[in-house]
Amino acid sequence: MEHVENVNDGECILIRGPANIEVKEGRVTVLGGTFDAGEHIMIPKGKTLSLKACTSAILRIVSSSIERVKEDVPSQWRIAVEELDKVEKPAVVIVIGGVDTGKTTFTVFLGNMALKKGLRVAIVDADVGQSDIGPPCFVAMGLLDKSVVDMSKVELNDAYFVGSTTPSAYPHRMVTGVKLMVEKALMLGSEVVLVDTPGWISGFRARDLIISLLHVLRPSIVVALQDNEEAEGILKAFSSSEMHIIRLPALASCKRNRETRKFLREMAYRKHLHGGINVELDINKVSVAYTTLFSGNTLSSDEERKVSGILGVSPVYAEASFDTLTLVLPSYVDVWEKIEMLGLLFKGREVYLLREESLENLLVALLDKRNRYLGVGILKKINYATRKMLLYTSVPPDKVATVLFGSVKVAENGEEMGSIQLHKVKV
Ligand SMILES: Nc1ncnc2c1ncn2[C@@H]1O[C@H](COP(=O)(O)OP(=O)(O)OP(=O)(O)O)[C@@H](O)[C@H]1O
Ligand SMILES: [Mg+2]
CATH class of the missing domain: 2.60.120.10 (Jelly Rolls)
Structure with missing residues (x-):
């Protein structure tokens, strides 16, 4: 209308x-x-x-x-602009709060205001589930060279792969990613680095993540957006420290439902997969990580015979390393009750089972020789016999040195196709 x-x-x-x-x-x-x-x-x-x-x-x-x-943003939000003026630069500001409290809106607001004052501003987007700067599953960083109305307009400068849209899945990667992205922004000369975080703040594990982030970043200012006292459990951990905390009201916000969140994630995947083509990578020439696959050696023919004998079927691929045994199985077999025997054969190792099709459409991150972010891709197929990996990506394959496996599955058009869990079997 x-x-x-x-x-x-x-x-x-x-x-x-x-x-x-x-x-x-x-x-x-x-x-x-x-x-x-x-x-x-x-x-x-x-x-x-x-x-x-x-x-x-x-x-x-x-x-x-x-x-x-009545007001575009809560009037108290301007307090943060004044406080930012007073602190020494470069300054790192971290914004915490529950879901839909306005963290991203506040981050853009403070970024635009700092830019207006002539400061060099960077934004670190650590919201892996509702990513604006990078693809979902990444902590990303961008330099704010002009004011924006929406964080998704900030151009990606660098990103770190977390591998899941849920921060609780790999909190250590969240901490690593945020620290690396903040360091990069500072190294590029940013005078203000704003860190936007996920809305996961309730419960012991969530607090643990945010507290670790605050310890590692030592921010100049922590901005807590809250309606009630959602962030107080975290802030109490700093009650005797000199951490500069500003408590501000949350947005009287329009809550986003699951479908809208999914729609926004799919739009973000699509944007970063744009221009993709099918490319082939030689598994012998690239490193693979965040999977137990390709971390060891294929089994000897004797071992393979024994494994097939125990399972009653030949695995599509089998590999053992010092500490793991990984079996890729045809989709139709059920071998759970035979696992104990495998454990006896490969003593002391963790056993991982994968269905052949479970890796299809897996989101992967592509890194260069210096472990720097190149882009995102989708794993289409692995040919275990020729040791080739078929990927859909816009990254030139000759630049790729490392492929990191994620745990979400995405179609080429950005549509989400669920997630995988690596089945570790205790033996
Ligand atoms: N001035 C405003 N008043 C009310 N709602 C707004 C305003 N500006 C933006 N919104 C909407 O409020 C919702 C929450 O805002 P925002 O995305 O900034 O919150 P968030 O805390 O970052 O959420 P998430 O936890 O999903 O990251 C969004 O749908 C946003 O578009
Ligand atoms: Mg947000």
Whole structure:
């Protein structure tokens, strides 16, 4: 629906995407970025934003939902802008809070405000489930070289693979990724590095992750967005320290449901898989990690005969290393009750079972020779006989030195296809 809205100086409107806004007359601000007559603002489906007129303005808005609101962002959010002014640069600011409290909106707001003051700003997006800068499953970093209305407009500079859309799956990779991305941003000369985090803050393990992040980053400011006292359990861990904590109200937000979150993730996968083609990698020439596959040696023919004898079927692929035995099995066999015997044969090793098709469409990260992020890919097929891996990616295959296996499955069009669990069998 198209609306022409006359907005008075200081008035605010909340607009839900998908939307297109044209400033016909006057000037508006969106999260600290300004737009003048003739400029357009696009809001993707699944996102919402608020704008504030700084003169009387006329807007042409194409959106199914617009609403007049009292303020564009909670007025207390500006306290953080003043505090940021006071701290020594370079400054690292971490934003924590529960789901949908406005962490990402706040991060963009503070980033735009810092940019306006002439500071060099970087954003580290650690929300692996609702990634804006990188593909989902990655902690990503981008430099804010112009103001943005939406974090997904920040161009990716570097990324670190976590491998799951759930931070609880690999918290140690989250900590590593955030630390590396912050260091990179500082190394590039950023004066302000803003870290946006996932909404997983409740419960012991979630607290543990955030507390570790705060220990490793030693941020200049911690911003906690909360409605009730959701973040206090974390903040109490710093009650006697000198950590500079700013508690701010959460957005009176529009909660996003599971479908919207999935839609946004799929859009992000699609963006980073764009331009992909099928490429082949030689397993003998690349390193493979975050899987037990290709970490050892194929079995001797005697061992293989014994394994086939125990299972009653030949594995598609079998490999043993000092500490693991990995078997890729045809999809139709059920061997669970025979596992104990395998354990006796390969004493002291962890046994991993994989169905042949379970790795198809697995999301992978591609790294160069110095373990730097090159891009994302989808594992289409492994030919165990020729030791070739077929991938869908836009990364030139000759640059790839390492392939990291993730635990989510994604189609070439970005559609999510579930996740895999590596079945470790205790013997
Ligand atoms: N001024 C506003 N008022 C109300 N809602 C808004 C406003 N600006 C943005 N929103 C919407 O509120 C929701 C939550 O905002 P945001 O994405 O910033 O929260 P978040 O804490 O980062 O969420 P997540 O936990 O998913 O990362 C989003 O749908 C966002 O589009
Ligand atoms: Mg967010």
